[in-house]
Amino acid sequence: MQIQPVLVMTQCQLGVKKLTTRAEKITQQLKTREIFSDFLDGFDRHPVTSALARVVNDNAINQSIKNLVFTNRGERPFDLEIGCDISKALFEPNDYISAENIKMYVKDTLSRYEPRIDVKDVVVDYSTDRDTFKLTIVYYILNTSTLSSVDLLIKRVR
Numbered sequence: 001m002q003i004q005p006v007l008v009m010t011q012c013q014l015g016v017k018k019l020t021t022r023a024e025k026i027t028q029q030l031k032t033r034e035i036f037s038d039f040l041d042g043f044d045r046h047p048v049t050s051a052l053a054r055v056v057n058d059n060a061i062n063q064s065i066k067n068l069v070f071t072n073r074g075e076r077p078f079d080l081e082i083g084c085d086i087s088k089a090l091f092e093p094n095d096y097i098s099a100e101n102i103k104m105y106v107k108d109t110l111s112r113y114e115p116r117i118d119v120k121d122v123v124v125d126y127s128t129d130r131d132t133f134k135l136t137i138v139y140y141i142l143n144t145s146t147l148s149s150v151d152l153l154i155k156r157v158r
Contacts, residue, residue, distance in 0.1 A: 067135075068113055071084065
């Protein structure tokens with residue numbers, strides 16, 4: 001009795017494409033490339049994996065901008081220069097001069113401490129009757145040419 005060799009061919013050798021399921025197709029479409037990532041502000045945990053939850057890409061940059069704008073200078077230990085001096089302008093009269101000062105503080109802070117973006121414009125709307133400033137920061141994400149914006153509301157607390 002002779003043993004005959006059995007020829008085994010894989011699907012690739014036969015020219016058959018691997019079938020993908022609907023779930024695999026959707027997952028491939030929804031998967032985005034993570035360029036930037038950061039932890040959430042409150043160091044919350046992911047509900048499934050119990051690892052620290054993260055924010056990625058635009059959301060990570062928006063969180064960083066918010067943290068920089070709402071941090072006063074001298075508030076961070078070991079680096080007293082980080083932060084924005086918005087608190088100086090909040091207790092001045094709500095007028096064009098205060099809005100321009102806030103605009104200058106924000107542009108200066110972001111140009112110094114957020115190297116991932118290039119600030120295109122900072123729009124400051126002020127309301128004299130509510131003691132609030134609405135900031136709209138428009139920026140380009142470097143190396144991606146993506147234009148994004150973040151809206152912040154700054155309110156005077158008495």
